[in-house]
Amino acid sequence: MVTATGAALDAAGVERARSVAAQVPDPEVPVLSIDDLGILRDVTARDGAVHVTITPTYSGCPAVQTIRDDVVQRLHEAGFPDVVVRTTLTPAWTTDWMSEDGRRKLREYGIAPPQRVPGGPVPLTLSLRCPRCGSPRTRELSRFGSTACKSLWVCGDCREPFDHFKDH
Template sequence: MVKAMARSEPADRLRELVAQVPDPEIPVLTIADLGVLRRVEVSDDGRVEVEITPTYSGCPAMDTIRADIVDRLAAAGYPDVEVRVVLSPAWTTDWMTEEGKHKLREYGIAPPGPRPSGRVMVRLSVKCPRCGSPDTREASRFGSTACKALYACDSCLEPFDHFKAI
């Protein structure tokens, strides 16, 4: 059970609470790890405003994330919550934390590399998150979700998702 917080508690404490909401599609990641959590503010009357940005505009996890944020804040004594989805600027894998990328790798999903900036970058390989081999190939442009591609490792013969750099 979450302990109720005083109404004078600063927004950064509530941000810490909201930041721990897990991603419903990749439960080892939080919305902070993903960079989905944008802003948390508390008004003088105790109303909490939260802004989140989906990993892509059609992300089906947003409704679940919104409900989880509202539930978490209500349990902490903040029943008046508005969660807004902000589409601009668009989310990018650059917003993911290094800890989040490490969690992905440990979970068996190859994390995204750096996003191309102006130049066309050719990714020579994606390291297998299971055995570390660069001897992998893309099996399908789309994996278990639209933000991931399905890869196969030719060394350990295991399939794995690769989080696309966008």
């Protein structure tokens, strides 16, 4: 790839572009980056542009356009003039793609992270640990929380409501 100044973009430049894109915050859960969530799938250079591929957490995610715009803006600000962002739905996003650091950030933010079950079926969640007090005495109030990818729960001990990032 050749930049606007005519300099070729080498592997280090592509890695820098990936690093910039990886820091874009999720607009619905701003404590997480799109890399923490695992929706940043690929960053390459071809045809004179940086190509970024993202996979939304679900096909109807209303944040996709905002994420796309933020990726383009951040890369432009970092000196990458030509940016193409592609959304792919295959393979479908899974919570297995979420980083351990992202799961930790969710807990610290007060959202119960999804359970990690690599290679196995998604378990039926009867109870979660409260991200505030750690109690297992919790119950689901609503299958849908502040966004479609979260459900609303309440703790029986501290009585605080909290979101749970759904297992996909």
